Amino acid sequence: MRYCDILLHLTADKRSREKAATALALAKRFDARLQAIYTLPFPSQLYYMSEYVPPSVIDQQIEEAREEAEKVRNQFEQDARSAGVAADWAVTEQSPIAALRQLGTTCDIVVVGQSDPDRDRTVNAGLDALPADLALALGRPVLVVPYIGHYPQAGSTVMVAWNGSREAARAVHDALPLLKTAKSVIILCIDPDAAQTESAKALARHLAHSGIVAKVRHTTAGDMAVGDVLLSALADGNADLLVMGAYGHSRLRETVFGGVTATLLDSMTVPVLLSN
Incomplete structure (x- = not known):
């Protein structure tokens, strides 16, 4: 018995590479395929500005978010090649819970990160409750990686x-x-x-x-x-x-x-x- 398909959630945070390292090690251990899904954060102004926000400001934030996603993708694909792991990449504008519920039903395990208490809560709303929400709704095991520490071989x-x-x-x-x-x-x-x-x-x-x-x-x-x-x-x-x-x-x-x-x-x- 082994895991064949692993789903990894990534987004705009400083722990993306650490979460990916844990998922890559898991995929390597079980010769599994790893699917990474990167959820783009919503423009932060939408959450706290009551006045009119020019479309150009929103467009700029979206462009910056996509540029950050591309940086994470390049690093992820490089690390996957180095680990010898077959990996796929996708980007979505869906919320994390919506994206993971959609993709997670056809995988064996989902890897997500613990919410960083020091993160900017004007972006990526919903990350605090994401692990428990998934575990209760998805019907698949959810592996939660702490926001501090390094766990390349968890499970010894x-x-x-x-x-x-x-x-x-x-x-x-x-x-x-x-x-x-x-x-x-x-x-x-x-x-x-x-x-x-x-x-x-x-x-x-x-x-x-x-x-x-x-x-x-x-x-x-x-x-x-x-x-x-x-x-x-x-x-x-x-x-x-x-x-x-x-x-x-x-x-x-x-x-x-x-x-x-x-x-x-x-x-x-x-x-x-x-x-x-």
Whole structure:
């Protein structure tokens, strides 16, 4: 089992090459084809100027955005050739969520970036919620790359956040190619009850049938939030990838982006594979 088609989202930000490096390494590992989709940012004046904006100003911003896209394309194609990865490139004026929902249904995994808290929020609106929106709506796993750090070989030590839920099971299944190539797999249970403890053992046995040796670890949250416990466990286990379900109800946005998912997406220290 492997990933054959990988979709990478790029846009106007300083982390484009780092995100591409992670996706290229993933494509190289699985001999997969990589499709990069670059979403052009909307002209920033449209978001904060109430007075008339001359068309020439908008045209200039669009031209500058396309020039930046071409620079990113040249670097991406050069890096793909150096890595020996078959790669395609496309540019769109669609919003990131619209473009990725359209293309993502026919790929095996989508690679996106964590939103940089210091970025200019007058452009590329919607990037903050993009990873969770995709994981909940797309039906494909979403690999989120942190906005800081370098992760060319993410997935050497994989930690699975396990509670026996449907979402967690879906995430494990979607991560199987990565689990098969990992050097170490840790199944982490936080404050498990008896049923969750047994399901973690059953998961380890199930993975063993696929040749994956996984260790089950239990920990307690105490006064800490579950998201913070996960972050601490990642550091203690020297994990370089977290696999977890994306939880919530699409009509209750505060639930979707509250709790564990929000903590991880805000404070992630390693790439996170989300699936719903």
